[in-house]
Amino acid sequence: MKVKEGSFFSIIKSRKFLINLGLTFVVFFLLIFMVNWWLDFYTDHGEAQTVPDFTGMTIEEAMEEADDKDLEVLVVDSIYTDKVEKGTIFDQRPKPDFHVKTGRTVYLIMNSVYPERVKMPDLVGLPLKEAIAMLETYGLKAGKKKYIPHPAKDNVRKQYFEKKTIRKGTLINKGSYIDLDVGRGESFEKTAIPRLVGLTYEEAETIVSKKSLNLIVIESDDKIKSQKDTLRAFIWKQIPEYSSEGEMNLGDYIDVYISLDKNKSESDTAKITNHR
Numbered sequence: 001m002k003v004k005e006g007s008f009f010s011i012i013k014s015r016k017f018l019i020n021l022g023l024t025f026v027v028f029f030l031l032i033f034m035v036n037w038w039l040d041f042y043t044d045h046g047e048a049q050t051v052p053d054f055t056g057m058t059i060e061e062a063m064e065e066a067d068d069k070d071l072e073v074l075v076v077d078s079i080y081t082d083k084v085e086k087g088t089i090f091d092q093r094p095k096p097d098f099h100v101k102t103g104r105t106v107y108l109i110m111n112s113v114y115p116e117r118v119k120m121p122d123l124v125g126l127p128l129k130e131a132i133a134m135l136e137t138y139g140l141k142a143g144k145k146k147y148i149p150h151p152a153k154d155n156v157r158k159q160y161f162e163k164k165t166i167r168k169g170t171l172i173n174k175g176s177y178i179d180l181d182v183g184r185g186e187s188f189e190k191t192a193i194p195r196l197v198g199l200t201y202e203e204a205e206t207i208v209s210k211k212s213l214n215l216i217v218i219e220s221d222d223k224i225k226s227q228k229d230t231l232r233a234f235i236w237k238q239i240p241e242y243s244s245e246g247e248m249n250l251g252d253y254i255d256v257y258i259s260l261d262k263n264k265s266e267s268d269t270a271k272i273t274n275h276r
Contacts, residue, residue, distance in 0.1 A: 051106055053096035054089045062089055062108065072105040080115040080174055082228070087113045115173040122168035123156045128182050128209075131156045135178055143177035143227070144205070147212045147251040150183030154212075157181040177227055184212045184251040193246035193254075196238045201258055202231040212250040219257040221264075233258040236265055 049069045054062045059075065066073045084090050091109040094100060118138050123131040132142045143160075150157055158181035159166055166172070191211045196204040201215070208215055217230070224233055237257035240246060248254075 153185035195242035
């Protein structure tokens with residue numbers, strides 16, 4: 001079938017074609033307008049709110065803040081942590097500064113007033129690294145480690161809580177510190193005296209643990225009220241003193257003097273004594 005020359009241009013110029021083309025454009029732009037209108041309506045465009053930071057607030061404070069922002073809050077879980085005050089909000093979803101539409105619910109995780117309790121595991125007979133890993137699994141923490149004469153080197157021999165032996169299955173607060181007696185072997189092996197002055201107690205404890213030595217606090221300042229304070233306190237004096245050639249028997253003790261004042265030194269104490 002042959003198409004007459006110029007018929008294509010004749011069709012384009014025809015009134016009917018132009019009307020249909022115009023209607024097509026009208027429908028196209030109308031659809032765009034409707035889609036934008038629907039999106040504005042669905043997302044509540046122009047009325048979005050910035051999610052406040054509820055961390056550290058009580059539930060009452062959070063509800064009041066949410067009400068001011070036309071938001072809702074809902075507690076969905078609770079944990080026990082020392083990162084925020086007891087009975088306050090620990091975490092939230094969505095996160096602070098996230099943009100949401102009016103009426104959105106913000107889900108909260110509270111810090112429990114009372115700590116969760118767990119059963120004490122049996123660590124006796126385990127290698128030290130395995131015992132520490134098990135404590136972490138139960139939500140507990142390794143406290144002081146005392147090295148004692150025993151043929152099973154780096155093996156846990158006893159477990160303590162607040163200076164008393166604690167048995168397997170005893171209920172204990174999550175986050176508690178468990179002290180351990182660890183075998184140091186029966187050899188007369190010696191190890192170099194480490195330099196501890198200037199380190200935190202926690203850092204020093206890691207070092208002496210690797211050397212199968214023990215720490216004992218001889219003096220601490222009045223600001224140290226808890227084990228957490230002790231761990232972050234600085235050592236300003238040690239006995240025996242560090243020596244590049246000095247050695248100690250495995251299991252021996254290093255006496256340390258600690259303070260929350262990082263700049264405290266033995267010379268400061270000498271000045272106070274002389275002044276008196």
